[in-house]
Amino acid sequence: MEIKFCGAAGYVTGSRHLLTTESGFKLLLDCGMYQGVGVNTYDMNASFLFDPKEIDAVVISHAHIDHTGALPRLVKLGFEGPIYCTPPTLDLCQIMLNDSAFIQKNDLKYLNERKKKRGEDLVEPLYDETDVEKVLSLMVAVDYHQRCIVNEELSFEYSDSAHIIGSAAVHVYYEEKKGDAKILTFTGDIGRPNDQILKDPETFVQSDYIISESTYGDRLHEENIGRDEHLFEIVMDTCVHKKGKLIIPAFSIDRTQELIYSFDRMVSEGLLPHIPVYVDSPLSVKATNITRKFRKYYNQRLVDYLKTDKENDAFDFPSLKYIGKVDESKALNASDQPCIIISASGMAEAGRVKHHIRNNIENKNNTILLVGYCTPDSLGGRLKSGEKEVKIFGEMYQVKAGIRIMDSYSAHGDFNEMIQYLSCQNTGKVRELFLVHGEPEVQKEFKKKLENVGFSKVYIPRLGETVTI
Numbered sequence: 001m002e003i004k005f006c007g008a009a010g011y012v013t014g015s016r017h018l019l020t021t022e023s024g025f026k027l028l029l030d031c032g033m034y035q036g037v038g039v040n041t042y043d044m045n046a047s048f049l050f051d052p053k054e055i056d057a058v059v060i061s062h063a064h065i066d067h068t069g070a071l072p073r074l075v076k077l078g079f080e081g082p083i084y085c086t087p088p089t090l091d092l093c094q095i096m097l098n099d100s101a102f103i104q105k106n107d108l109k110y111l112n113e114r115k116k117k118r119g120e121d122l123v124e125p126l127y128d129e130t131d132v133e134k135v136l137s138l139m140v141a142v143d144y145h146q147r148c149i150v151n152e153e154l155s156f157e158y159s160d161s162a163h164i165i166g167s168a169a170v171h172v173y174y175e176e177k178k179g180d181a182k183i184l185t186f187t188g189d190i191g192r193p194n195d196q197i198l199k200d201p202e203t204f205v206q207s208d209y210i211i212s213e214s215t216y217g218d219r220l221h222e223e224n225i226g227r228d229e230h231l232f233e234i235v236m237d238t239c240v241h242k243k244g245k246l247i248i249p250a251f252s253i254d255r256t257q258e259l260i261y262s263f264d265r266m267v268s269e270g271l272l273p274h275i276p277v278y279v280d281s282p283l284s285v286k287a288t289n290i291t292r293k294f295r296k297y298y299n300q301r302l303v304d305y306l307k308t309d310k311e312n313d314a315f316d317f318p319s320l321k322y323i324g325k326v327d328e329s330k331a332l333n334a335s336d337q338p339c340i341i342i343s344a345s346g347m348a349e350a351g352r353v354k355h356h357i358r359n360n361i362e363n364k365n366n367t368i369l370l371v372g373y374c375t376p377d378s379l380g381g382r383l384k385s386g387e388k389e390v391k392i393f394g395e396m397y398q399v400k401a402g403i404r405i406m407d408s409y410s411a412h413g414d415f416n417e418m419i420q421y422l423s424c425q426n427t428g429k430v431r432e433l434f435l436v437h438g439e440p441e442v443q444k445e446f447k448k449k450l451e452n453v454g455f456s457k458v459y460i461p462r463l464g465e466t467v468t469i
């Protein structure tokens with residue numbers, strides 16, 4: 001079998017790995033979109049390093065756009081086979097891909113206006129809602145630990161990788177020659193133990209080959225012990241002592257639910273004074289509903305908590321309000337009352353949170369709390385780096401609000417957690433381990449660390465490179 005690394009090789013986005021068996025069957029692992037890779041982003045997303053018509057099937061690890069966002073493009077260019085994913089991933093893809101189609105339409109308007117001024121050719125959207133519909137019609141839900149037979153040579157199983165709800169590692173079983181059965185594991189994105197909502201990452205079957213992510217291969221996360229206390233202190237300081245607003249930009253999936261659940265617990269314990277908490281992002285509201293639906297994927301701590309919770313719901317308490325309509329979102333700006341607003345996007349580059357930041361950044365009583373990774377150029381990144389003045393919607397604003405950072409939230413394991421995850425393997429039996437989904441310098445560091453724990457052959461493939469396994 002051959003693996004062609006068609007994305008996320010030397011990058012952290014655009015996850016796409018193509019398996020081709022000796023008989024020519026083509027299975028694509030993930031079909032992600034590149035995000036924030038500069039001027040080439042559109043072109044890198046418009047084409048593939050293979051012919052979409054030749055792909056027989058796709059297996060998706062989880063719903064994040066950098067793992068699924070190119071699926072509608074694949075379908076638009078002629079792919080017609082099955083797309084396998086877990087049940088929560090299927091539901092999440094419906095909201096995420098439609099959102100992605102919508103964002104592109106808007107982004108393209110600006111891109112094309114610029115191109116028009118420069119006299120360049122205009123570009124078309126990568127896909128639209130019709131293509132998303134087609135993707136959804138091709139999706140087949142496969143739960144963890146259910147063997148899915150893809151064809152006579154290939155089958156796979158999912159295991160829980162604890163990154164977001166429904167996220168999975170993919171274990172591909174293949175037997176190209178009789179009696180020569182092998183297993184290839186693709187880790188997808190590796191989550192962390194002790195997540196507030198999810199179970200711990202699962203151990204997995206001994207594999208001959210592993211394709212592993214490496215995002216935080218050189219980094220250790222801040223301890224998440226005392227996280228609720230830290231969050232509580234920020235709420236009290238902003239909303240009670242200063243009577244200000246607390247604005248929290250947060251990713252729609254996972255981070256938003258973790259925050260709501262933290263506040264739910266504070267309310268249950270009688271800690272949180274009656275401060276309104278608003279979740280103001282249509283995508284976050286939908287993602288929370290999906291998380292609410294899939295209770296069987298919750299960890300035991302959360303299951304036990306639900307038994308004691310008044311509403312029997314980790315995402316509902318009396319002072320919490322979900323906001324869908326734009327008018328209601330705008331009304332939040334008119335109010336001077338102390339409140340907490342959780343809103344997307346996580347990097348504060350787009351979405352309603354950008355409006356909330358603009359309207360509240362020049363008041364010293366307010367706080368903007370950054371809980372996620374932000375690229376340095378994003379609004380969140382600029383606030384994180386301590387800039388005193390920032391441009392929002394083309395105008396400069398003084399940063400008078402308090403800027404607070406909590407780095408303990410992360411859906412990706414750090415290097416210790418990833419090594420811990422891989423420690424279920426007998427390293428002597430792993431013939432080769434390929435590193436993807438990481439920056440080149442980080443990957444070099446992680447390779448050394450993996451070699452130190454006994455993985456003798458760790459390889460960092462280049463984009464477009466093919467290896468035989």
Ligand SMILES: [Zn+2]
Pocket residue numbers: 062064163189
């Ligand atoms: Zn992810």
